[in-house]
Amino acid sequence: MEKNLDFRSDTVTLPTPEMRTAIAEAKLGDDVYGEDPTVNELERLAADMLGKEAGLFVTSGTQGNAVSVLAQTSRGDEILLEANSHIYLNEVGGLAVIGSLMPKPIPGNLGWITPEDIRGALRPKNIHYPESTLLCIENTHNTAGGIPLTVEQLKADWDVAQELGLGVHLDGARIFNAAVALKVNVKELSQYADTVQLCLSKGLAAPVGSVVVGTQDLITKARKYRKMLGGGMRQAGVIAAPGIIALTQMVNRLAKDHVNARLLADGLQKLGIKILNHVRTNMVFIDFADLGWNDADWLAACRQLGWKTRARGTGTRLCLHYGIESDDIHTFLDGLSRIVAS
Ligand SMILES: Cc1ncc(COP(=O)(O)O)c(C=O)c1O
Known part of the structure; x- marks a missing residue:
C-alpha cells in the first residue's frame, strides 16, 4: 500500500493495486448509449447494495447531489436541508443556480434535523409561498464531526417527510462510514431516502466518481440532468472499474x-x-x-x-x-x- 500521510481529507486517497489492474482491464463501451458494461455493472451493484431499483454513475458527489435534487424538484420549489450541510455550504450554490431552488436551512442537532424542526420549517400551502418538496439529509454529517445518523433518526425524518409529502434525498458521501460505525447493513440507512448519493472517491479509495441510486423513474430523470450538466461520459468503464473494487473490497476496512x-x-x-x-x-x-x-x-x-x-x-x-x-x-x-x- 502506498503511504498517504495527508490529514486534509479522505478525498486524497490513491487507488489500490487491484483498482489499477481493473482500470487497465475494464471492458468498455459508450456509456451515453448505455453500452459500457463496466459502468452498467457498477450501477447495478450500487443499486443492489443499497436496495434501490437503479443506479447512475456520476462524476462527483456534487454532481450526484445536483442531479438527485433536480430529479425530485421543480423550478422555484423550496428545499429543506441542514444549515451546515455540504449541499448548502459547499456546492457553489448549485441548487439556486442550476435548479432555481430556494434553500431553507435548518440548524441540526449533531447533523440531525428533528421531525419537529421539519414540521416547523415547512410552509403551509398559500399563494404567497413556494412549494416545499424535498428534504435533504447528510450521513455521515461532515461538519458535525463525521457523525453517523442512526436508523431511528433517519426513520423519524422519513416518516414526517412522507406525512408532509416531501421527497427525501440522502447525501451519503460517506454512507458506508455510517453503516460500518453503526454496525448495520447500509440498506437499513438507505431505505429512508428516495435518492442516495454515495461517493466512491473518499474513504473507499476509488480515484473518481459517485453513484446515485433510487427508483427507476428518478434515476431516468437524473440521467437526463447528468447529460445536461455535461456528465454524459463515454468509455467511462475506466473510472467505473475501480468503483466496483471500492464497493466490493473497501467497505469493511x-x-x-x-x-x-x-x-x-x-x-x-x-x-x-x-x-x-x-x-x-x-x-x-x-x-x-x-x-x-x-x-x-x-x-x-x-x-x-x-x-x-x-x-x-x-x-x-x-x-x-x-x-x-x-x-x-x-x-x-x-x-x-x-x-x-x-
Ligand atoms: C458530505 C459531502 N457531500 C458531498 C461532497 C461532494 O463530493 P465531491 O467532492 O466528489 O463533489 C462532499 C465532499 O467532500 C461531502 O463531504
Missing part, C-alpha cells in the same frame, strides 16, 4: 479508519490538544489553542513530521483514510510530543 481516528484523538488529547467532536467515524476536529499554537505552528509541526494538513485560526479537521495505518499515527504522535515538549 473503513472500520480501521474509525479505530485510527480514535487512536489519534486520544493521543492528541494527551498532548493537550482539545478534541471538539464526538469521534465516531474517520474525522477528528481539534483545537490546539491550549498549546499556545496558531495555524502556522500546527502546519509547521506537521510539515516537519512529513504530514500534509490544513488549519485555520487555532483548529482544524483531521481525516483518516486508506494510506494511513495505526503505525503512522503512533509515529506522528511521538514526533508531535517531541515538538510540543521542545
Whole structure:
C-alpha cells in the first residue's frame, strides 16, 4: 500500500493495486448509449447494495447531489436541508443556480434535523409561498464531526417527510462510514431516502466518481440532468472499474479508519490538544489553542513530521483514510510530543 500521510481529507486517497489492474482491464463501451458494461455493472451493484431499483454513475458527489435534487424538484420549489450541510455550504450554490431552488436551512442537532424542526420549517400551502418538496439529509454529517445518523433518526425524518409529502434525498458521501460505525447493513440507512448519493472517491479509495441510486423513474430523470450538466461520459468503464473494487473490497476496512481516528484523538488529547467532536467515524476536529499554537505552528509541526494538513485560526479537521495505518499515527504522535515538549 502506498503511504498517504495527508490529514486534509479522505478525498486524497490513491487507488489500490487491484483498482489499477481493473482500470487497465475494464471492458468498455459508450456509456451515453448505455453500452459500457463496466459502468452498467457498477450501477447495478450500487443499486443492489443499497436496495434501490437503479443506479447512475456520476462524476462527483456534487454532481450526484445536483442531479438527485433536480430529479425530485421543480423550478422555484423550496428545499429543506441542514444549515451546515455540504449541499448548502459547499456546492457553489448549485441548487439556486442550476435548479432555481430556494434553500431553507435548518440548524441540526449533531447533523440531525428533528421531525419537529421539519414540521416547523415547512410552509403551509398559500399563494404567497413556494412549494416545499424535498428534504435533504447528510450521513455521515461532515461538519458535525463525521457523525453517523442512526436508523431511528433517519426513520423519524422519513416518516414526517412522507406525512408532509416531501421527497427525501440522502447525501451519503460517506454512507458506508455510517453503516460500518453503526454496525448495520447500509440498506437499513438507505431505505429512508428516495435518492442516495454515495461517493466512491473518499474513504473507499476509488480515484473518481459517485453513484446515485433510487427508483427507476428518478434515476431516468437524473440521467437526463447528468447529460445536461455535461456528465454524459463515454468509455467511462475506466473510472467505473475501480468503483466496483471500492464497493466490493473497501467497505469493511473503513472500520480501521474509525479505530485510527480514535487512536489519534486520544493521543492528541494527551498532548493537550482539545478534541471538539464526538469521534465516531474517520474525522477528528481539534483545537490546539491550549498549546499556545496558531495555524502556522500546527502546519509547521506537521510539515516537519512529513504530514500534509490544513488549519485555520487555532483548529482544524483531521481525516483518516486508506494510506494511513495505526503505525503512522503512533509515529506522528511521538514526533508531535517531541515538538510540543521542545
Ligand atoms: C458530505 C459531502 N457531500 C458531498 C461532497 C461532494 O463530493 P465531491 O467532492 O466528489 O463533489 C462532499 C465532499 O467532500 C461531502 O463531504
